[in-house]
Amino acid sequence: MLDISSAELNGANDQLRAEAARQGEVLRSLQASLGRLAMPSARTGDEGATADDDDDLLGLTRALEQLVRQRESARELTEQILDQLPIPVFLKDRQGRFVRCNRQFEQFAQRTRDQIEGRTIDDIGPRTWAGLTHDEDERAWHSGRMVTSERRLAQRDPPLDVVVNRVVIRSGGEPYLLGFSIDVSEQRAARDALQHAVESAQAASRAKSDFLANMSHEIRTPMNGILGMTELVLESQLEPQQREDLALVKGSADALLTIIDDILDFSKIEAGKLEIEDVPFDLGALVRDTVRSLALPARRKGLTLDCQLPPHLPPAMKGDPGRLRQVLINLLGNAIKFTSEGGVTLGVSLRRVLEPRCEVEFAVRDSGIGIAPDKQKLIFDAFSQVDGSTTRQYGGTGLGLTICRRLVMLMQGDIAVSSEPGIGSVFRFTVPLGQMAHAVPQVRGALPHAVAAPAAGAPPVSKAGRLHILLAEDNPVNQRLALRLLEKMGHRVTLADNGVDALEHALHGGVDLVLMDVQMPALDGLAATRILRQWEASAPEGGHLPVVAMTARAMQGDRERCLEAGMDDYLSKPVDSARLREVVARFHGRQAGAVLDWNGALLRLDGDCELLLELAALFIGDGPQLLDALEQALAAGDQEASQRAVHSLQGVLVNFGAQRAIACTERLAARLRNGGPGLLAPALMHDLAAALHDVYAALGQHLGGA
Structure with a gap:
């Protein structure tokens, strides 16, 4: 300037x-x-x-x-x-000769005025500088406006950065080129320093993320064994004192895991990488399950823990049940921690019930120590606590309420606190949730997110529904834990302790589901899954083997990397029996032998049972015609019409999750791509007709029971 x-x-x-x-x-x-x-x-x-x-x-x-x-x-x-x-100023004529210059230009050019005036840039400047100068001068002569360029004089010590401005003026009827230069070396240095600082900050952020990811992985791996084995022992016959001692061990492990999750979530929020879902869920079930999960800590302190739900709560809502549950657990856990007598109550009420969304208010009341007025504005700040002294009675990272506030804000809501020291506190937060016309189905198969899974002591699946599961895991403790949990569920398990063996079993072992650890020797889980998906895409019989990542890496982007590699779901460690049962049950209805996945179809339609029944009736009527069209195209040797008929039939079957029939259409489509209608084996059409017969029968049973 x-x-x-x-x-x-x-x-x-x-x-x-x-x-x-x-x-x-x-x-x-x-x-x-x-x-x-x-x-x-x-x-x-x-x-x-x-x-x-x-x-x-x-x-x-x-x-x-x-x-x-x-x-x-x-x-x-x-x-x-x-x-x-x-600043240096110069004046040139149309031939490029310097007509006038000032003292600063003499210093800039390192020439005297007599050596400059009457000469061109070719006479006084370096060849490279002269070439650029000619180009810029011509642009100024022809543009009719000021032309600005930035130059660096690298031959100077220290190098000099300048901005050169040129504009055409007229005097006495003659045109002249007026130019002046501005030294921007300090600004360039400041800009470079800022850029370096930004790059350093980004590198530090990446290093922090890598450190947190590695720390999470290294801690979650042994924690998976501690929590899993403790849970298994707690399900066995124990003396009351032994059960209480193990419960304390599990509680301590859960507390440590909560601290890790707080740090990871805070890192995700600060980086702006935490996303909010919008999925259907049962709000009443979510609230009741959350309160039940904290009932034991409350009872140990002699506290009551109550839940108050409105009498006309909508049967189903849409939002992020996982993050909603996280906020409730943090607020209820804090209330229990800071209350020594009395109790804690969670109240839910509806505000501004307007289609298609409504405001839902949650209020957590306690009879605890309360918060001083001057501290109430600080408790939502990161690492801020009411008592920060070395003699403080209550622990915690100081991140819980910060995470609650950020999560509520991300869900487009707000949160506040009212408190009186010695009387208690009330934390209120309000979030907008979508309303759905139909309830979320309560199913034994594919469980919706945040809906409670069957109890750990639920009976195992029948032999007819038994899955052959490939467990790809190299850690001995995790192997034993997952093996015990899956066998208790009634499934048959094949173990692979490296990626190469896992891929071999996946390709040729006849398994129904793969639980794949990401970090394994010889071949990691991501690479093994990519190879599996490539093989499936090129195989004549097609098919799709479900693969679920089972990993201790729980940072932002880890789930996305697993899905991009071709995995179907993501299961973070430590793995508890309820979560494992839920994931396995989700894919139970999608195994190759499943005739129909009615519950999964309901989920895809947001629980609209009437619409699903209507679609079922239409397919029972139209399905035979679609099969006839396919048979006629095959008989005529019309490959294009055959492929179109298979595609139409497959598109309808996907709505009902009819995996056996879908597998038949995939084999037919692959054979048509590779060899045409004339090479189709009659057995393929026979298998498809039999699978469709079973689909019609299953749909008819649902229609008859409606």
Whole structure:
């Protein structure tokens, strides 16, 4: 930027105006003298005329001398003004010759004025600089506006960064190129320093994320064994004291895991990488399950823990049940921790019930120690606690309420607290949730997110529904834990302790589901899954083997990387039996032998049972016609019509999750792509017809029971 005050510019302008006025007076005097010389003399006699002419010539000479002096004075004044400017200034003619320059330009060019004026840039500048200068000059001559360019003089010590501006002006009817340069070395240095700081901060952020990811993985791996084995022992016959001791172990492990999750969630929120879901869920079931999960800590302290739900709660809502549950657990857990007698109550009420969304308010009341008024504004800040002394009675990271506030804000809600020391506190938060016309189905198969899974002691699946599960895991503790949990559920398990063996079993082992650890020797789980998906895409019989990531990596982006590799779901460690049962049950209805996945179809339709029944009736009527169209196209050898018929049939079957029939259509489609209708084996059409017969029968049972 130019550092020239307005007073300096105004003073220079006043001087130039005064000089112009003086020159105007001289010119007017010259004009008058010339006029008298040109007029014929009115006097007689040569002597008188000569004397008058001499006087006029003398006056003209003096006027010319005065004009020259004034012009010299104006030139000196102009040069003085230019020399006082703190930036280099130059003036060029159309041939590129320097006509005028100031003292700063002399210093910039490292030449004297005599060495500059009358010469071109080729005479005084380096070849590279001269070439760029010609290009920029021409752009200014032709554009009719100011042209700005940035240059670095690398040959200077230290290097000099300048911005050069050029604009065409006119004087006396002649065009000139006016240019001036500004030293921006300090600004460039500051910009480079800022860029370096940004890059350093980004590198530090990446290093922090990598550290947190590694820390999470290293801690979750042994925690998976501690929590899992403790849960297994708690399900066995124990003495009351033993059960209580193990419950304390599990509670301590859960507390440590909560601290890790708080740190990871805070990192995700700060990085802006935490996303909010919008999925259907049962709000009443979510609230009741959350309260039940904290009932034991409350009872141990002799506290009551109640839940108050409105009588006309909508049967199903849409939102993020996982994050909603996280906020409730944090608030209820804090209330229990800071309450020594009395109890804690969770109240739910509806506000502004407007289709298609409504405001739902949650209020957590306790009879605890309360919060001083001057502390109430600070408790939602990161790492802030009411008691920060070394003798503080209550633990915690100081992140729980911060995470609650950020999560509520991400869900487009708000949160506040009202409290009185010694009386208790009330934490209220309100979030908008979508309303659904139909309830979320309660199913034994594919359980919706945040809906409670069957109890850990639920009976195992029948032999007919038994799955052959491939467990790809290299950690011995995790192997034993997952093996015990899956066998208790009644499934058959094959173990692979490296990626190569896991891929071999997945390709040729006849398994129904793969639980794949991401980090394994020989071949990691992501690479093994990619190879599996490539093989399935090229295999004539097609097919799709479900793969679920089972990993201790729980940072933002880990789930996405697993899904991008071709995995179907993501299960973070430590794995508890309820979550594992839920994931396995979700894919139980999608195994190759499943005739129909009615519950999964309901979920895809947001629980609209009437619509699903209507679709079932239509398919029972139209399905045979679709099969007839396929058979006719095959008989005619029309490959395009055959592929179209298979695609239409498969598109309808997907709505009902009819995996056996879908697998038949996939094999047919693959055979058509590879060899055409004439090479189809009759067994493929026979298998499809049998699978469709079973689908019609299953749909008919649901229609009959409606």
